[in-house]
Amino acid sequence: MVGIIKTPDIENKLDILAASARYDVCLASCSSNSHGGSGRIHDPKNPITRWIYPAHIPGRGKVGILKVLQTNVCKNNCSYCTLSAHRDRIKRVSFAPHELAEIFIKFVQRRLVHGIFISSGVGFNIDSAMEKMVRTAEILRNKHNFKGYIHLKILPGASFNLIEHATHLADRISINLEAPTRKHLNTIAPDKNFVTDLIMRMKWAGDLIQKKSYTKSHTTQFVVGASDETDFDILKTVDWIYREAYVFRAYYSAFQPVENVYCSFDNNNTLLREHRLYQSDFLLRGYGFRFHDLIFDKNGDLPKNVDPKTAYAMMHPEIFPIDINHAEEKELLKVPGIGPLSAQRIVKTRRKNPFHNLNELKRVGAIVKWAASYIEFSGKQEKQTKPGYIQQWLFDEMSSVQWRTGFEPYQKEKIASGMSLIDNNLEPYEYPGQKGKRLIFAP
Numbered sequence: 001m002v003g004i005i006k007t008p009d010i011e012n013k014l015d016i017l018a019a020s021a022r023y024d025v026c027l028a029s030c031s032s033n034s035h036g037g038s039g040r041i042h043d044p045k046n047p048i049t050r051w052i053y054p055a056h057i058p059g060r061g062k063v064g065i066l067k068v069l070q071t072n073v074c075k076n077n078c079s080y081c082t083l084s085a086h087r088d089r090i091k092r093v094s095f096a097p098h099e100l101a102e103i104f105i106k107f108v109q110r111r112l113v114h115g116i117f118i119s120s121g122v123g124f125n126i127d128s129a130m131e132k133m134v135r136t137a138e139i140l141r142n143k144h145n146f147k148g149y150i151h152l153k154i155l156p157g158a159s160f161n162l163i164e165h166a167t168h169l170a171d172r173i174s175i176n177l178e179a180p181t182r183k184h185l186n187t188i189a190p191d192k193n194f195v196t197d198l199i200m201r202m203k204w205a206g207d208l209i210q211k212k213s214y215t216k217s218h219t220t221q222f223v224v225g226a227s228d229e230t231d232f233d234i235l236k237t238v239d240w241i242y243r244e245a246y247v248f249r250a251y252y253s254a255f256q257p258v259e260n261v262y263c264s265f266d267n268n269n270t271l272l273r274e275h276r277l278y279q280s281d282f283l284l285r286g287y288g289f290r291f292h293d294l295i296f297d298k299n300g301d302l303p304k305n306v307d308p309k310t311a312y313a314m315m316h317p318e319i320f321p322i323d324i325n326h327a328e329e330k331e332l333l334k335v336p337g338i339g340p341l342s343a344q345r346i347v348k349t350r351r352k353n354p355f356h357n358l359n360e361l362k363r364v365g366a367i368v369k370w371a372a373s374y375i376e377f378s379g380k381q382e383k384q385t386k387p388g389y390i391q392q393w394l395f396d397e398m399s400s401v402q403w404r405t406g407f408e409p410y411q412k413e414k415i416a417s418g419m420s421l422i423d424n425n426l427e428p429y430e431y432p433g434q435k436g437k438r439l440i441f442a443p
């Protein structure tokens with residue numbers, strides 16, 4: 001470590017603040033996770049690597065990232081967090097902006113990392129904590145001329161000017177909602193105001209990025225299973241923030257009680273829930289699905305035994321089988337086993353060479369064992385495409401409980417008022433933007 005970390009004090013701080021940062025998954029496709037693994041690139045022969053995480057950055061591929069907190073001092077008491085103020089046994093430390101910038105630049109000079117993710121506790125004063133992160137990024141950009149990836153966390157309640165400044169410096173920013181509604185956030189993070197501290201900041205970030213900013217996108221994260229939220233609650237809010245706050249994507253982190261963190265809810269299913277939420281999220285972002293297309297059980301959770309796309313196909317026999325040679329691309333995307341890339345290839349290939357069987361379909365990347373029951377080739381289904389015992393078993397499973405779509409709760413009100421489906425379930429708030437106040441509807 002000689003040459004990079006000069007004092008045990010700095011090394012100790014880096015150990016503490018890099019370890020605490022691992023719970024945030026909002027970093028592109030960072031492989032750190034909440035499942036017990038740290039996700040770090042730890043090469044035992046090179047101890048420095050214990051602070052580095054692999055991440056997939058759009059346009060830059062898989063690179064090493066220093067993932068670190070500016071400080072772990074925090075006045076808040078979020079029940080799911082190891083840094084809560086009431087946890088008095090942890091050592092509280094902070095990096096001054098120049099300190100963190102200089103350590104990081106040494107990592108860059110050694111070609112150990114290509115980017116940095118900076119998050120932080122809120123300290124005793126939110127703006128002061130936010131300012132330190134922004135200042136670190138500023139030193140990296142202006143003093144060290146660093147052109148690589150910077151991701152800054154926006155703290156709940158941070159002021160508009162600091163958020164705007166962050167969007168001039170960072171490639172990506174993120175604001176973690178953690179819970180899908182005011183009620184749920186209140187049970188796990190009573191010091192944060194869902195609408196004014198988070199949703200409003202998210203809207204500001206979205207508006208700033210839509211104009212002109214260095215930041216290309218902003219993201220968010222939900223802790224799954226820390227309160228009694230359902231998948232329905234989470235995905236309804238996700239659908240809303242994608243449309244209204246231009247959030248690029250949401251991350252889901254299964255809540256796992258760590259180090260005596262209190263949780264009063266059943267969290268046995270959180271890893272499977274996390275998986276199903278990611279699958280549904282892909283449908284919303286890349287497959288043309290809307291929230292009201294998703295299928296939930298009577299408790300408001302996604303099916304456990306089938307993936308959300310198969311659940312959709314099973315609950316909509318009226319639109320299947322879909323004709324591979326004539327359906328539009330957006331219809332092909334509704335078929336289990338056909339993704340955006342294979343749908344594009346199908347449309348391109350069939351112009352000259354229509355498909356006749358599953359083998360030909362397999363060649364363009366479709367997963368035919370999933371697709372077989374839901375497709376036909378110019379009006380003909382292959383023999384083996386008839387639902388087999390697995391499909392029958394799934395169908396029985398689906399039929400044995402009461403299911404509903406995201407559409408149903410809003411349907412009545414829509415008919416009564418003629419208003420938009422989703423907004424009917426939202427409440428109005430004053431949104432103080434740059435041009436005076438206006439009303440927004442928030443979950």
Ligand code: SF4
Nearest residue numbers: 074076078081084121
């Ligand atoms: S504000 Fe952030 S750092 Fe502080 S307790 Fe809550 S989640 Fe943890």
